[in-house]
Amino acid sequence: MSQLHTLFWLRYRIFRNSLTTRGEMARKILNTVLLLIPVLLSVGIGIGLFLLLLFVEQARTPIMNGGMTTVLATLLFLMLISQSTGASSHFDPSKFALFPIKFGKLYVLNLMSAVGEFSMLMVLPSMAGMLLGLGFAYGHIFGGVIVFLLALLWVTSLFICTGMLFAWLLSGRKRSREILFALLIGLMTVGGQLLPRFFITPQGRGLMRWLLPYRDIITTVIDWTPIGVWSFFFRHLVEGETATAYIRLVLVCGIWISLALAIGLRLFTRLATSPRASSTASRVPRGKRAAATNTFLSFHLPFVPGQIAVVIAKELRYFARNPATYLTIISSLIFPLLFFRTGRSGTNSNLWISGWIVYVFAMNLQYFAGLFAYDAAGFRLYLLVPIRWTRLLLGKNAAIWLLVTTQITLVLLSAELLDHNLTFEKVYIAGCSMLSAMAMYSVVGNYVSIYFPYRINFGVPARRRENWSGISLLVQFALLFGVMGLLLLPIGAAYWFRAPKMLYFLFAVLVVASWTVYFLFLETQAKLLAARRFDIAETLTRRTEKV
Amino acid sequence: MVNPSEVAQFTSPASSVTPAPIALRLRHLTRRFGDFVAVNNLNLEVRRGSFLGFLGPNGAGKSTTIKMVTGLLAPSQGQIEILDRDLEAEPIAVKRLIGVVPEDLNLFDRLTGAEYLTFVGRMHELERHVIAERTAELLHVMELEEKPKALIIEYSHGMRKKISLAAALIHNPQVLFLDEPFEGVDAVAARVIKNLLERMRERGVTIFLTSHILEIVERLCTDIAIINHGRLIVSGPLDELRAQAGTNLEDYFVNLVGGERPLADTLSWIG
Ligand SMILES: Nc1ncnc2c1ncn2[C@@H]1O[C@H](COP(=O)(O)OP(=O)(O)O)[C@@H](O)[C@H]1O
Numbered sequence: 001m002s003q004l005h006t007l008f009w010l011r012y013r014i015f016r017n018s019l020t021t022r023g024e025m026a027r028k029i030l031n032t033v034l035l036l037i038p039v040l041l042s043v044g045i046g047i048g049l050f051l052l053l054l055f056v057e058q059a060r061t062p063i064m065n066g067g068m069t070t071v072l073a074t075l076l077f078l079m080l081i082s083q084s085t086g087a088s089s090h091f092d093p094s095k096f097a098l099f100p101i102k103f104g105k106l107y108v109l110n111l112m113s114a115v116g117e118f119s120m121l122m123v124l125p126s127m128a129g130m131l132l133g134l135g136f137a138y139g140h141i142f143g144g145v146i147v148f149l150l151a152l153l154w155v156t157s158l159f160i161c162t163g164m165l166f167a168w169l170l171s172g173r174k175r176s177r178e179i180l181f182a183l184l185i186g187l188m189t190v191g192g193q194l195l196p197r198f199f200i201t202p203q204g205r206g207l208m209r210w211l212l213p214y215r216d217i218i219t220t221v222i223d224w225t226p227i228g229v230w231s232f233f234f235r236h237l238v239e240g241e242t243a244t245a246y247i248r249l250v251l252v253c254g255i256w257i258s259l260a261l262a263i264g265l266r267l268f269t270r271l272a273t274s275p276r277a278s279s280t281a282s283r284v285p286r287g288k289r290a291a292a293t294n295t296f297l298s299f300h301l302p303f304v305p306g307q308i309a310v311v312i313a314k315e316l317r318y319f320a321r322n323p324a325t326y327l328t329i330i331s332s333l334i335f336p337l338l339f340f341r342t343g344r345s346g347t348n349s350n351l352w353i354s355g356w357i358v359y360v361f362a363m364n365l366q367y368f369a370g371l372f373a374y375d376a377a378g379f380r381l382y383l384l385v386p387i388r389w390t391r392l393l394l395g396k397n398a399a400i401w402l403l404v405t406t407q408i409t410l411v412l413l414s415a416e417l418l419d420h421n422l423t424f425e426k427v428y429i430a431g432c433s434m435l436s437a438m439a440m441y442s443v444v445g446n447y448v449s450i451y452f453p454y455r456i457n458f459g460v461p462a463r464r465r466e467n468w469s470g471i472s473l474l475v476q477f478a479l480l481f482g483v484m485g486l487l488l489l490p491i492g493a494a495y496w497f498r499a500p501k502m503l504y505f506l507f508a509v510l511v512v513a514s515w516t517v518y519f520l521f522l523e524t525q526a527k528l529l530a531a532r533r534f535d536i537a538e539t540l541t542r543r544t545e546k547v
Numbered sequence: 548m549v550n551p552s553e554v555a556q557f558t559s560p561a562s563s564v565t566p567a568p569i570a571l572r573l574r575h576l577t578r579r580f581g582d583f584v585a586v587n588n589l590n591l592e593v594r595r596g597s598f599l600g601f602l603g604p605n606g607a608g609k610s611t612t613i614k615m616v617t618g619l620l621a622p623s624q625g626q627i628e629i630l631d632r633d634l635e636a637e638p639i640a641v642k643r644l645i646g647v648v649p650e651d652l653n654l655f656d657r658l659t660g661a662e663y664l665t666f667v668g669r670m671h672e673l674e675r676h677v678i679a680e681r682t683a684e685l686l687h688v689m690e691l692e693e694k695p696k697a698l699i700i701e702y703s704h705g706m707r708k709k710i711s712l713a714a715a716l717i718h719n720p721q722v723l724f725l726d727e728p729f730e731g732v733d734a735v736a737a738r739v740i741k742n743l744l745e746r747m748r749e750r751g752v753t754i755f756l757t758s759h760i761l762e763i764v765e766r767l768c769t770d771i772a773i774i775n776h777g778r779l780i781v782s783g784p785l786d787e788l789r790a791q792a793g794t795n796l797e798d799y800f801v802n803l804v805g806g807e808r809p810l811a812d813t814l815s816w817i818g
């Protein structure tokens with residue numbers, strides 16, 4: 001068998017072997033169906049764009065002259081973001097280091113399989129729609145096809161290149177690199193949000209005015225980038241300058257694609273031989289060891305049993321050491337800070353407050369719904385120590401409550417610092433929304449964590465969610481909108497009956513009710529957890545094969 | 548090493564007036580994975596204070612047994628009693644009495660060694676100063692104190708075994724379960740662990756150790772049980788087994804679990 005053939009056979013075999021049980025099969029099918037919805041949506045958008053360009057003449061020029069560049073930039077940006085958190089199915093070079101196979105060969109295979117990646121499937125249809133659409137619309141069918149093929153090659157090489165970059169940042173289990181990675185992604189997310197808003201501020205308009213004389217230069221520069229060259233190509237093609245169009249296209253694409261491919265290949269070969277673990281800790285001389293035993297995990301809380309306190313401490317330690325936490329905090333802060341700053345009061349601003357509280361919760365959903373996701377083999381320890389499951393659940397939930405409370409406090413404090421308009425009413429609504437959302441998220445999150453446990457690998461190259469279940473995704477969506485609806489009830493009622501005082505009363509009722517529900521369910525959930533403990537341990541520690 | 552009268556009590560408890568206390572009692576213990584029976588109707592009694600070597604070839608069902616006994620895996624059938632407490636009925640009480648080093652360790656990778664020991668100690672509700680003292684001493688004995696800031700994920704295989712053993716000891720367990728504690732451990736670390744286990748036995752701790760290597764069991768244990776294909780083949784004091792086997796215990800063991808295959812006409816392409 002040729003090596004190429006063998007590699008694809010290996011992929012197929014591993015996939016086949018992973019479908020050992022009927023439940024497994026059903027889960028995979030369900031996941032595929034659930035993933036199919038966004039993919040179909042994206043294909044729909046692509047076809048829509050294609051038809052739009054083909055039949056609506058007015059749409060062509062704006063899309064060709066700037067719209068396309070913006071859309072492409074946004075799409076690539078989204079692809080990179082999703083790539084940083086999602087799965088990637090590239091062949092892991094380190095697994096093949098012992099075999100006599102050329103890394104270049106593996107690399108080409110990775111390029112080919114990248115086309116099937118979820119984030120690529122989200123991007124490609126729109127690109128195809130725009131590029132083929134413009135080509136067909138202007139009667140340059142051949143040009144459209146060529147442009148699309150080159151764009152395809154560019155996007156795949158960029159995808160693999162950044163994928164390798166992320167993998168490299170996360171390899172070696174170096175904490176500093178992991179944090180760097182989180183900050184990088186955080187900055188990208190924040191930058192993506194801030195930039196468009198910046199241009200509508202007075203300073204932003206000033207900058208634009210200042211840049212106006214240089215517009216031609218900027219356009220020229222953009223024309224030399226792989227997101228701008230498409231527009232250049234079509235502009236010149238339409239004007240009949242076929243040679244200029246093609247030469248520029250091939251030149252620009254050639255440069256950028258080879259750059260991305262070369263960097264990607266370099267990182268790829270480097271990853272293949274990089275050491276997996278490298279110790280960042282330094283040795284200390286003997287005799288200085290007493291201090292080491294006085295750890296953060298010995299922290300005590302008044303009135304809280306030691307077992308619960310130490311579960312909280314351990315969870316907080318894990319949050320602090322998890323790059324994902326920083327990502328969560330950045331993203332949960334940035335949106336409310338940009339939009340929470342409303343000077344108005346009354347129903348409208350109350351709605352905003354509750355809305356942003358819900359938003360912060362949505363950002364933290366993965367912690368509520370994946371209570372054991374980061375524990376991995378550590379989960380077995382809970383089976384071996386004399387702790388009651390109620391306490392474990394309480395401790396784990398309480399740690400998330402602390403995390404969320406910190407984030408919301410930060411949002412409120414910064415809003416106050418910026419606008420000085422935090423009224424008692426706003427704080428009250430924010431507090432009540434937070435408390436009831438906390439209880440409701442915990443109730444549902446605990447059920448999801450127990451019924452659909454999954455593992456998130458912590459700081460390893462592909463930060464994939466193993467055993468990820470489609471059903472839990474559905475439940476989480478329902479939770480998001482359910483909580484939102486419940487929080488709208490008091491605000492809506494107060495508005496409807498024109499009784500502002502009612503707001504205070506209804507929110508208090510909501511808080512009491514949701515916490516009653518939480519404590520009513522806690523014991524049941526503990527029993528359920530006890531019954532499902534072996535299954536959860538199995539799911540969290542099962543070795544999943546990946547090549 | 549072993550008092551002969553005690554041995555006699557173990558082999559025939561019915562004959563003694565006051566039966567020796569039993570640390571572990573397994574009755575009809577069975578575990579099926581689908582149609583496959585990994586552990587088949589296991590009946591075993593381990594006397595208190597003894598050091599049992601649970602021996603068997605790869606895949607015999609040793610780990611499956613130890614997982615069921617320590618509450619890491621649900622038995623398909625059968626009862627487990629540790630120091631006269633039923634595991635199913637009183638899980639919390641049993642967990643206070645036992646220490647476990649499972650096959651695929653149970654570590655929180657992103658804690659430091661000291662943090663992990665503190666976590667386990669507090670889970671067992673020990674006093675704060677007791678935890679601090681024992682953590683320091685355990686880290687010292689296991690020679691793990693040189694990198695206090697290192698996370699467990701940065702530990703080598705042997706270090707992971709040692710930190711897992713340290714965690715199993717912090718609450719002074721009465722019965723200790725070890726699944727292949729010497730596997731992948733270097734000679735120095737193995738010596739440390741061996742000395743520790745011998746000292747623990749002298750202080751009356753019951754130890755249940757699995758291994759597929761006869762030599763280890765022969766050197767450390769007072770009692771032996773051999774399992775193959777999920778069935779218990781032999782169990783009893785090591786001295787008695789030795790007497791029965793004649794001089795070469797290894798031949799006896801290999802014969803019991805399936806014998807040798809001829810090597811003559813295999814791997815013919817090598818050389
Ligand atoms: N989760 C499982 N699913 C299916 N088979 C298993 C599982 N765990 C163990 N087995 C099988 O049970 C048998 C005994 O395994 P184990 O107890 O780990 O052996 P060992 O004596 O080497 O520790 C093996 O044949 C193994 O393949």
Ligand SMILES: [Mg+2]
Nearest residue numbers: 609610650727
């Ligand atoms: Mg084993």
